[in-house]
Amino acid sequence: MPFEHSGEIDAARDELYRIRHSLAHVLAQAVLEMREGATLGFGPPIQDGFYYDFVLPEPITEADFPELERRMRRILKKGQRFYQEELPKAEALARIDEMGEPYKREYAQELCEKNGLESLSFYRNGPFLDMCEGPHVDTSKDIPRDAFKIRSVAGAYWRGDSRNTMMTRIYAWAFEDKTALDAYVEAYELALERDHKKLGKELDIFTIDNEIGRGLPLWLPNGTVIRDELEKLARELEFADGYQRVATPHIAKQDLFYRTGHLPYYADDMYPPIEVLEQTEHGDVVKEAYVLKPMNCPHHHKIFASSLRSYRELPLRLAEYGHVYRFEDSGAVGGLLRVRGMCMNDAHIYCTEEQIADEFRNVISLYDRAYSILGLKEYFLRLSCWDPEDPQGKNKYVDEPEAWESSQVILRNILNELNLDYVEAKGEAAFYGPKIDVQFPTVTGREESVSTVQLDFAIPKRLDLKYIGPDGDEHVPYCIHRAPFSTHERFVAYLIEHFGGAFPTWLAPVQVQVLTVSEQFDAYAQGIVNELRADFVRAELGSTSDTVSKKIREGTTRKIPNLLIVGEREVEAKEVTLRRYGIREQTTMPFAAFKEKLRATINTRALEFVL
RNA sequence: GCUCACAUAGCUCAGGCGGUAGAGCACUUCCUUGGUAAGGAAGAGGUCAUCGGUUCAAAUCCGAUUGUGAGCACCA
Numbered sequence: 001m002p003f004e005h006s007g008e009i010d011a012a013r014d015e016l017y018r019i020r021h022s023l024a025h026v027l028a029q030a031v032l033e034m035r036e037g038a039t040l041g042f043g044p045p046i047q048d049g050f051y052y053d054f055v056l057p058e059p060i061t062e063a064d065f066p067e068l069e070r071r072m073r074r075i076l077k078k079g080q081r082f083y084q085e086e087l088p089k090a091e092a093l094a095r096i097d098e099m100g101e102p103y104k105r106e107y108a109q110e111l112c113e114k115n116g117l118e119s120l121s122f123y124r125n126g127p128f129l130d131m132c133e134g135p136h137v138d139t140s141k142d143i144p145r146d147a148f149k150i151r152s153v154a155g156a157y158w159r160g161d162s163r164n165t166m167m168t169r170i171y172a173w174a175f176e177d178k179t180a181l182d183a184y185v186e187a188y189e190l191a192l193e194r195d196h197k198k199l200g201k202e203l204d205i206f207t208i209d210n211e212i213g214r215g216l217p218l219w220l221p222n223g224t225v226i227r228d229e230l231e232k233l234a235r236e237l238e239f240a241d242g243y244q245r246v247a248t249p250h251i252a253k254q255d256l257f258y259r260t261g262h263l264p265y266y267a268d269d270m271y272p273p274i275e276v277l278e279q280t281e282h283g284d285v286v287k288e289a290y291v292l293k294p295m296n297c298p299h300h301h302k303i304f305a306s307s308l309r310s311y312r313e314l315p316l317r318l319a320e321y322g323h324v325y326r327f328e329d330s331g332a333v334g335g336l337l338r339v340r341g342m343c344m345n346d347a348h349i350y351c352t353e354e355q356i357a358d359e360f361r362n363v364i365s366l367y368d369r370a371y372s373i374l375g376l377k378e379y380f381l382r383l384s385c386w387d388p389e390d391p392q393g394k395n396k397y398v399d400e401p402e403a404w405e406s407s408q409v410i411l412r413n414i415l416n417e418l419n420l421d422y423v424e425a426k427g428e429a430a431f432y433g434p435k436i437d438v439q440f441p442t443v444t445g446r447e448e449s450v451s452t453v454q455l456d457f458a459i460p461k462r463l464d465l466k467y468i469g470p471d472g473d474e475h476v477p478y479c480i481h482r483a484p485f486s487t488h489e490r491f492v493a494y495l496i497e498h499f500g501g502a503f504p505t506w507l508a509p510v511q512v513q514v515l516t517v518s519e520q521f522d523a524y525a526q527g528i529v530n531e532l533r534a535d536f537v538r539a540e541l542g543s544t545s546d547t548v549s550k551k552i553r554e555g556t557t558r559k560i561p562n563l564l565i566v567g568e569r570e571v572e573a574k575e576v577t578l579r580r581y582g583i584r585e586q587t588t589m590p591f592a593a594f595k596e597k598l599r600a601t602i603n604t605r606a607l608e609f610v611l
Numbered sequence: 612g613c614u615c616a617c618a619u620a621g622c623u624c625a626g627g628c629g630g631u632a633g634a635g636c637a638c639u640u641c642c643u644u645g646g647u648a649a650g651g652a653a654g655a656g657g658u659c660a661u662c663g664g665u666u667c668a669a670a671u672c673c674g675a676u677u678g679u680g681a682g683c684a685c686c687a
Contacts, residue, residue: 160684162683334681
């Protein structure tokens with residue numbers, strides 16, 4: 001039966017699927033052995049294995065994994081056959097009652113009522129019985145005993161709803177054989193080395209200080225270089241596309257956000273208001289509330305509204321790397337990926353309905369240019385639509401069904417016309433309109449929305465934005481919200497993981513480090529550094545008192561893209577020896593030639609040094 | 612916010628079944644002037660997250676708090 005559960009794979013029911021699914025039953029059997037009275041939730045196969053949810057009388061922790069695995073292996077060894085049985089509705093429900101499985105019962109009931117099923121399928125292997133659609137292996141002997149590994153235990157809400165019981169979810173990896181498992185685990189552990197939190201610390205990119213506050217990263221000099229370079233790139237691309245830059249304050253009166261519709265629904269996501277007393281000209285004292293802005297849109301809208309606009313000014317594209325603050329749940333905050341204070345590559349494009357398609361195409365083209373400069377390929381697009389059937393829909397989405405449908409059609413048509421691959425996701429829209437999100441995987445395989453393009457058909461009207469059309473009448477503009485470079489926080493997190501901390505020269509905090517063979521060449525090296533810095537290259541002199549090996553080790557550990565080694569030979573011929581990150585062969589060339597190639601590498605934002 | 616785990620030097624970690632701590636790296640100083648991933652020596656650095664409880668005695672045991680991690684929920 002279709003387990004409608006996040007994490008489920010919709011793969012062909014192949015052999016590996018059966019193995020994983022069957023292992024879930026074996027795991028459940030072992031858990032029931034160890035924790036009498038445990039009840040069952042869902043236990044589906046997932047991308048790299050399977051999980052099973054339980055309500056346990058006594059918690060299971062990591063310390064129990066070895067015993068759990070031992071018991072699972074023992075079960076596999078027994079060669080239990082998997083028997084399927086299809087029972088008519090009434091009998092099936094009676095059996096589930098007998099099993100004493102309240103969660104299975106709830107789901108069974110729902111399957112019968114909502115999906116109109118007349119019978120339910122059960123699988124039995126050994127003493128373990130589960131309501132389950134299958135398919136499974138024939139016998140537990142078909143499952144390799146050394147190709148699974150219990151990975152972690154975590155809490156998970158029954159049916160993914162936080163109003164329900166928190167169950168215990170046990171995750172495990174499972175593959176067709178030990179080689180595949182080992183390879184996967186090794187790759188996984190290798191990927192963890194790229195974790196932006198780990199590299200962010202090692203490479204001095206950012207730090208988080210408890211006295212500043214959770215989710216409020218401090219950007220160190222190295223990280224600030226990366227931000228500045230990204231911002232510079234964004235500025236150039238946006239300038240070329242006709243954007244104008246604006247700058248707005250970090251706070252605004254609370255009332256503004258009531259008008260846009262963000263409040264009261266999003267109060268939980270905002271820092272509470274700052275209340276101040278202000279004196280009016282009559283001497284009265286009036287209370288005024290200000291909030292930290294959770295997005296830049298209202299401020300930009302007010303810039304749009306600051307003068308009478310003609311259709312001739314449209315599309316009007318206002319851009320700002322703007323700081324916003326969101327009071328994210330404590331459990332969601334982590335590293336740079338989810339923060340409470342962030343700087344967003346924001347822009348709002350005000351346009352007529354006829355201009356929407358062109359503007360979207362331009363924005364997507366800008367994404368394309370930006371990502372190809374950075375060499376990003378791992379992302380996919382998601383068309384995020386509203387969910388008309390959401391029971392909370394009235395609170396979640398602007399109540400204009402026709403506008404929703406027509407604007408979704410516009411976005412879908414653009415994606416199709418540009419021949420872009422995308423997935424469609426219900427219930428992921430912004431409250432004011434549909435969006436196209438750019439989804440990236442993190443090192444651990446979790447998916448995050450990095451960038452977004454959104455069509456807003458609601459807020460301009462609420463804020464009474466208007467322009468005078470060719471007909472001389474007032475019209476409400478459409479607004480496109482877009483953030484190709486996301487927030488600095490999330491984007492840099494992603495870039496750290498993408499590059500494994502080894503940034504291309506143009507983006508690297510230190511672009512060139514000059515190392516001397518001995519201190520007697522320090523003056524020559526310093527001269528090189530000075531000359532490069534005069535050309536705005538981020539060059540520095542390596543430590544002067546260590547051995548050459550040590551200096552190279554240090555430069556390499558810091559993942560500096562270009563190390564220049566100078567000794568007697570180089571000084572005499574006015575040369576430098578270039579050692580690029582990750583490449584053992586070196587190139588000796590005249591310093592003037594190096595400088596020229598370096599400039600070209602930086603100016604073209606090349607991913608590799610242009611030799 | 613929820614479940615579970617964790618919190619020892621700037622970093623990475625060891626140790627501690629109750630008697631106030633240790634390594635490597637980094638740092639400082641000295642020696643070494645070395646051609647491709649750690650030259651050598653010395654020194655400094657911690658009331659073992661915070662608060663409370665038990666105890667003759669707590670860094671170790673218990674509780675709370677705070678923070679961190681994984682997952683879930685959330686994610687304009």
